[in-house]
Amino acid sequence: MVQIWLVELLKGIGKFLLHPVFYYLFFLAGILGVSRVKRERNHFHVRAYDAYFELRQLIPVGIFPAIVLSIIAIAAGIAVPFAAILLIAAFTFLWSFTTNIRLLSPVYTVGAAFFTLIIIADHNWAVPFFSTAFHSIGEKVYPSVVVILALLLMAEGFMILKNASIGTSPKLVKGKRGRNVGAHEVKRLWMLPLLLLIPGDALHLPFAWWPAFHLGAHKYSLILVPFAIGFQQQVQGKLPKESIQLLGRRVLFLGIFTALLSVAGYWYPLVSIGVAAFAVIGRELITLMQRIGDDNLPFYFSRKNNGLMILGIIPASPASKMGLQVGELISKANGLAVRDEKTFYEALQKNRAHCKLDVLDTNGEVRFVQRALFEGDHHELGILFVQDERKYDEKIV
Structure with missing residues (x-):
């Protein structure tokens, strides 16, 4: 049994290295660094951090939450259909084309994949090249996908608290009277490699109560999936660390509350639809509250009479x-x-x-x-x- 699990773990890591999102996130992080340096040189004729700063933040901060969430996901028997993983990757690419890095938050990528999965299953659509993966989903609601969304939302809050306020980028903006005032901007991209169970033909789960969030399958495989977590915020009315960590605490609380609600989907699958919608709307409201609150404050980085x-x-x-x-x-x-x-x-x-x-x-x-x-x-x-x-x-x- 142990040998089979180790083999599946190695195979899952190998699939991780073949995942296109893994390499695409390095490219995106590099683009963020280059564009930041270009803007800082335009505003100040000098850059703050070098262009590789965003690349250095991509992986390390996600290792600890990835290990914790992987243990929780496997211990709870949270399995997801392979079709959901394909859709999450597709929406990661799609939302990145908007150039709004905050749309790579899990509520938008995993949430969009969840609702698309329901629509495809309901209409029995054929998906080119991946017909086998999507043909097997049937007319179901998958509460396990919403549980993963909630866990990733908790990880997002943790990573905002841990890393987002480090190395915020100064910039110049026009104040209400047309004069230059200062602001701070953070565009951060993190990778969270999460080990998940998917329907397969290798692993028997060792306890009778597994899987809690089953897919009707009896055997499973392991796959290491690179999830993108994007964060973007401009701060002009407070100190950057104060404002960013306040938002991080709100996202973490939203993730915890969503996780508690998502468990009900095991007994009442339709509840998962409402929980997923709640997570998306809640995340939008948090962003909107921060933006409105910041806009209503006087500019923090403006000229002062005493220094x-x-x-x-x-x-x-x-x-x-x-x-x-x-x-x-x-x-x-x-x-x-x-x-x-x-x-x-x-x-x-x-x-x-x-x-x-x-x-x-x-x-x-x-x-x-x-x-x-x-x-x-x-x-x-x-x-x-x-x-x-x-x-x-x-x-x-």
Whole structure:
């Protein structure tokens, strides 16, 4: 029995490496990095993180939730039809063409696959090239797909909390009076490799109560599926970390509540349709609430009378090594009061070997930071400010 499971596990991993979504997500993450760097150079003539930053976030953050959810899925005997996996992959490609990365959230890819599966089964449509997979689904509602949706939604909330606020990208936008103000944007793509049971001819599930979410099959196979989780948010009325983590907690709560509701689909399959719709609408409402709430707040990254607002910090720069943070105000540089970039850089020239700053942190408390400056250090300390309209001629959108 153990040998059979190990063989199936190896075969499932092999199928994972053949899955087109696995390679496509690397391509998408690369595109996100390149487009971000291009925008940052357009706005600031310098980029914050390099173009490979999004690629480095793609896999590591998803490993822990993937292991936990895979154990839950197999232990609970949650099996999904292979047709659903094909449709999820298809909608991952389709929604990515909209260039709206948030549509790669599981509620949109898995949710669309779930409803399409019902429509295909109800009308008995023939699907070219995959007729065998779709012919076997019959006129059924598959609550197991909604359970997987709920588990992935929980993973999305966890990954937003864990990773989305790291490396947010500063940008310039036009305020209500037509002047440049600052904002932060995050476009993040994660891969979550989930080990699932599908109807097959290899594995007998070892306990009598398995499978809880059965498909009428007696034997199963293992397959490792690369699920995409996309996240996109612009923040202009709060500190990025505060706003993003609030949204992450809401998504996590929605995932937990959806998971509790989805279990009822085992006894009443039609309930699964309502639960899937609830998850999609709930996720949309969370996004809408964040957007409306942020738009109703005054711009956080705007010009202040008591100092110069830090919009961004370049990694490994003197500013980063001094512990300066996004959202802090620099009130003095080398003993001179600063109100704009011109006076700030003039104050830095007062002592080219040493920099001392009076900083008002995000809690409103004053602190002092200083550092020796060396040959080769970034001449602007690596701090990004809200640029004056006269500094660059590029169009800000």
